[in-house]
Amino acid sequence: MAKKKAKAKISSKKKAEPKAKAKTQHKSKAKLQKKAVSRIELATFAAGCFWHVQDVFDEVKGVVKTTVGYTGGTVPRPTYEQVCTNTTGHAESVLVEFDPSIVSYEHLLDIFWNSHNPTTRDRQGLDFGKQYRSAIFYHSERQKLAAEKAKAELEHSGRRGRPVVTEITQASEFYPAEEYHQHYHKKNETNVCGIRF
Numbered sequence: 001m002a003k004k005k006a007k008a009k010i011s012s013k014k015k016a017e018p019k020a021k022a023k024t025q026h027k028s029k030a031k032l033q034k035k036a037v038s039r040i041e042l043a044t045f046a047a048g049c050f051w052h053v054q055d056v057f058d059e060v061k062g063v064v065k066t067t068v069g070y071t072g073g074t075v076p077r078p079t080y081e082q083v084c085t086n087t088t089g090h091a092e093s094v095l096v097e098f099d100p101s102i103v104s105y106e107h108l109l110d111i112f113w114n115s116h117n118p119t120t121r122d123r124q125g126l127d128f129g130k131q132y133r134s135a136i137f138y139h140s141e142r143q144k145l146a147a148e149k150a151k152a153e154l155e156h157s158g159r160r161g162r163p164v165v166t167e168i169t170q171a172s173e174f175y176p177a178e179e180y181h182q183h184y185h186k187k188n189e190t191n192v193c194g195i196r197f
Contacts, residue, residue, distance in 0.1 A: 040064060041100050043108050044071060044137035044171050046091035047116035048124025051184040053094045056115045058183070062103025067095045068184075069176040071137055072167075077175055086129040093137065095174050105143055109150045112136065118154070119162040137171040144168065 047053045050068040057066050070078050073090030083090050096108065116124055118134045138144040147168045155164050180187075 039099055039101060040097050041105070042139045042171075043096040043098060043105060043143070044093055044139070044174060045096065045108075045112050046072070046093040046133060046135040046137070047112060047118075048092070048132045048134075049127055050092040050094055050177070050181070053092075053115065054183065055185055056111060057094060057096050057108070060098075060103055060108070060111060062100075063096055063098045063108075065097040067174075067176050068181050069093055069095060069174050070131075071172060071174045072135060072169060076173070080178055080181065083131050084129075086131060088131075090131060090175075091133050091135050092131050092177075093135070093174065095176075105146055106150070109136075109147060113150065113154055117160075118164045118166040119160045121165045133167060134165060135167040135169060137169055137174075139171045144170070 045053060045057075054066050054068050057063050070083050070088070070090035071093045073083075073088040075082060075088040075090065078088045078090055082088050083092065098105075098108065116134060120134075122128060122130050122133045124132050124134075136143075136147045138147055151164055151166055151168065154160065176182075
């Protein structure tokens with residue numbers, strides 16, 4: 001009888017092992033998912049008409065999401081019409097969510113510099129006003145240093161022929177623009193915001 005009881009105990013232990021293993025695997029998977037989510041970083045750029053800027057960053061490998069909106073001003077939850085009055089202080093901007101293991105912040109800066117004219121103050125192409133200014137809104141000290149370094153290098157290269165007027169400012173509240181502005185060119189199959197410089 002003792003032998004049978006012992007066998008029964010061993011048998012129940014073996015049955016419990018798969019459950020414990022499944023629990024461990026579930027915890028490991030949850031940790032990996034959490035790690036993957038925490039890898040995503042934010043970058044915010046203003047470079048004229050935000051429809052154009054969103055198009056540019058949507059094409060970058062490693063960018064997982066872009067949102068057009070308003071930031072850098074004083075009016076809370078502004079509308080597009082308010083921002084267009086040039087009195088809110090906000091810039092048309094794009095919030096970029098990216099995976100730094102695929103694309104670096106420095107590479108995003110390169111794309112930013114090459115997608116607009118950073119030497120024209122409060123103007124890009126035919127669009128003018130403070131809402132169309134060239135600006136980088138940094139989310140960390142590392143981003144600030146990288147932006148300042150990149151700006152200094154561009155200035156020193158003389159490639160643009162004129163002083164770079166891009167503002168480098170700490171990121172503040174970002175207000176997503178109205179839904180019809182999100183991915184505007186894709187929705188409307190047009191490109192009315194092509195910036196020439």
